[in-house]
Amino acid sequence: xxxxxxxxxxxxxxxxxxxxxxxxxxxxxxxxxxxxxxxxxxxxxxxxxxxxxxxxxxxxxxxxxxxxxxxxxxxxxxxxxxxxxxxxxxxxxxxxxxxxxxxxxxxxxxxxxxxxxxxxxxxxxxxxxxxxxxxxxxxxxxxxxxxxxxxxxxxxxxxxxxxxxxxxxxxxxxxxxxxxxxxxxxxxxxxxxxxxxxxxxxxxxxxxxxxxxxxxxxxxxxxxxxxxxxxxxxxxxxxxxxxxxxxxxxxxxxxxxxxxxxxxxxx
Amino acid sequence: xxxxxxxxxxxxxxxxxxxxxxxxxxxxxxxxxxxxxxxxxxxxxxxxxxxxxxxxxxxxxxxxxxxxxxxxxxxxxxxxxxxxxxxxxxxxxxxxxxxxxxxxxxxxxxxxxxxxxxxxxxxxxxxxxxxxxxxxxxxxxxxxxxxxxxxxxxxxxxxxxxxxxxxxxxxxxxxxxxxxxxxxxxxxxxxxxxxxxxxxxxxxxxxxxxxxxxxxxxxxxxxxxxxxxxxxxxxxxxxxxxxxxxxxxxxxxxxxxxxxxxxxxxxxxxxxxxxxxxxxxxxxxxxxxxxxxxxxxxxxxxxxxxxxxxxxxxxxxxxxxxxxxxxxxxxxxxxxxxxxxxxxxxx
Numbered sequence: 074x075x076x077x078x079x080x081x082x083x084x085x086x087x088x089x090x091x092x093x094x095x096x097x098x099x100x101x102x103x104x105x106x107x108x109x110x111x112x113x114x115x116x117x118x119x120x121x122x123x124x125x126x127x128x129x130x131x132x133x134x135x136x137x138x139x140x141x142x143x144x145x146x147x148x149x150x151x152x153x154x155x156x157x158x159x160x161x162x163x164x165x166x167x168x169x170x171x172x173x174x175x176x177x178x179x180x181x182x183x184x185x186x187x188x189x190x191x192x193x194x195x196x197x198x199x200x201x202x203x204x205x206x207x208x209x210x211x212x213x214x215x216x217x218x219x220x221x222x223x224x225x226x227x228x229x230x231x232x233x234x235x236x237x238x239x240x241x242x243x244x245x246x247x248x249x250x251x252x253x254x255x256x257x258x259x260x261x262x263x264x265x266x267x268x269x270x271x272x273x274x275x276x277x278x279x280x281x282x283x284x285x286x287x288x289x290x291x292x293x294x295x296x297x298x299x300x301x302x303x304x305x306x307x308x309x310x311x312x313x314x315x316x317x318x319x320x321x322x323x324x325x326x327x328x329x330x331x332x333x334x335x336x337x338x339x340x
Numbered sequence: 341x342x343x344x345x346x347x348x349x350x351x352x353x354x355x356x357x358x359x360x361x362x363x364x365x366x367x368x369x370x371x372x373x374x375x376x377x378x379x380x381x382x383x384x385x386x387x388x389x390x391x392x393x394x395x396x397x398x399x400x401x402x403x404x405x406x407x408x409x410x411x412x413x414x415x416x417x418x419x420x421x422x423x424x425x426x427x428x429x430x431x432x433x434x435x436x437x438x439x440x441x442x443x444x445x446x447x448x449x450x451x452x453x454x455x456x457x458x459x460x461x462x463x464x465x466x467x468x469x470x471x472x473x474x475x476x477x478x479x480x481x482x483x484x485x486x487x488x489x490x491x492x493x494x495x496x497x498x499x500x501x502x503x504x505x506x507x508x509x510x511x512x513x514x515x516x517x518x519x520x521x522x523x524x525x526x527x528x529x530x531x532x533x534x535x536x537x538x539x540x541x542x543x544x545x546x547x548x549x550x551x552x553x554x555x556x557x558x559x560x561x562x563x564x565x566x567x568x569x570x571x572x573x574x575x576x577x578x579x580x581x582x583x584x585x586x587x588x589x590x591x592x593x594x595x596x597x598x599x600x601x602x603x604x605x606x607x608x609x610x611x612x613x614x615x616x617x618x619x620x621x622x623x624x625x626x627x628x629x630x631x632x633x634x635x636x637x638x639x640x641x642x643x644x645x646x647x648x649x650x651x652x653x654x655x656x657x658x659x660x661x662x663x664x665x666x667x668x669x670x671x672x673x674x675x676x677x678x679x680x681x682x683x684x685x686x687x
Binding site: 235237238240241242243244245246247248251255256259260262 | 390391392411412413414417418419421423425427428429430438439442443487491497
């Protein structure tokens with residue numbers, strides 16, 4: 074039996090949890106609050122109530138262009154990371170490749186590599202090899218840092234899958250390709266979907282790579298927000314941030330309804 | 341439907357031999373059981389017939405054709421796994437249709453008709469749209485069976501398919517397997533460690549021990565005339581007692597280490613040191629009688645029967661008796677057995 078938790082520890086734990094939640098949620102509350110302010114300045118609590126900053130964001134060319142670029146990159150990254158990461162996870166899971174442990178480490182390494190170092194390296198490498206950066210540069214760079222998430226979520230579902238299914242499929246006449254398409258891939262779907270969600274989010278709000286790999290016509294939404302905040306701060310920054318929060322929550326709800334995301338939050 | 345011929349199959353894993361040259365001829369439409377304890381090689385042998393394992397040496401023929409080098413998907417077989425191996429993302433009907441789809445058998449309507457017929461055979465027609473995880477273990481079992489028979493394979497391979505079911509369901513499934521086999525006449529190879537299952541289901545039982553065929557024959561033959569001490573011990577769980585056969589006043593007698601004697605059949609020709617195989621259910625116990633005296637150690641109540649654990653000449657002896665035979669622990673009783681039921685094994 075577990076010994077009863079002493080009262081003081083329970084109170085301490087409660088305070089700790091409450092503080093964590095507060096620090097997590099307070100910034101969001103402030104951002105949403107500022108976004109509906111009437112004031113010219115970023116101030117909390119807000120003065121008055123209006124949606125004028127939302128109107129400003131939705132009629133601002135700079136925000137819309139940046140948003141469109143971010144969306145294009147995020148969709149591209151989602152597709153690329155899911156295809157490559159899913160394929161890598163299946164190959165790693167089967168352990169049929171030589172150096173499969175080494176390959177697994179390589180695919181997970183972007184998790185531990187400082188993004189800023191990768192960003193500098195990518196900028197120097199791309200400029201020296203291909204010239205000016207473009208939307209493909211950023212999509213490739215985002216794909217690299219999104220890959221570990223797809224690999225991990227897919228490996229997690231594969232680890233729980235029944236290893237006899239493929240053998241069973243063989244006895245039912247399924248050849249190699251049929252087994253991959255009708256047996257292995259369907260089992261990966263929950264992991265792929267969760268990984269795709271992570272990939273989209275990582276790309277959509279990534280700032281470090283986007284900052285280093287930007288060009289005159291290549292500014293993503295986070296970079297645009299950062300620039301606005303630096304040079305002419307007004308509550309439009311909060312309004313666009315609130316829109317991003319809303320989008321993310323909508324995505325989480327959709328994925329969770331479809332597949333149960335909570336299963337992967339811990340893996 | 342086809343015959344299966346295994347020709348001196350040898351199999352080693354990392355230089356450890358698990359099958360030492362097994363040859364078997366399985367007739368078309370025969371139901372054969374591979375019976376043995378875990379690790380005897382029975383599942384490996386089945387997987388070799390399926391093509392999931394290669395052979396180290398030997399030849400596998402199905403329907404007169406050498407398939408030794410053929411991968412499982414090119415052999416016309418079906419296999420039922422211990423874990424059922426249903427595809428979780430497909431409905432019951434789609435699971436059953438899977439082999440037809442993979443092998444390109446028939447068009448959509450013909451496939452649907454075959455699926456319906458197979459599900460009717462296992463009495464699951466009403467659950468065809470369910471997902472496997474919504475079914476009980478017994479129902480999943482039936483889906484796996486329907487999936488195995490739907491494509492009318494040349495050979496049906498069953499790998500301990502009943503071992504995950506509770507006793508009642510297992511009996512139902514045994515009956516169902518017998519009926520389906522009678523109806524479809526599929527050549528069937530059934531792997532089990534359960535002797536009752538093997539004896540009740542099959543036309544022929546192949547008893548395996550440590551990668552070799554210990555004995556093969558019809559269930560009645562295997563049960564009544566075990567050829568070796570291993571077979572006697574494994575089938576019907578006999579008591580094995582060392583004894584010496586001597587000539588007594590009335591015929592041959594088995595003399596135990598403590599000098600007590602047990603009458604043998606007059607026709608018994610063996611003399612000298614042997615092992616007696618006495619089946620638990622053949623032994624009777626009486627408060628007084630002519631047989632050797634044994635001492636009761638424990639009684640285990642099994643419901644319909646009692647099992648008595650006793651000592652005879654320092655050896656442990658077990659007997660199954662009707663449940664109204666009640667004897668006290670520590671009592672000395674005399675042992676009786678029909679001399680014709682005693683198996684004498686010359687070692």
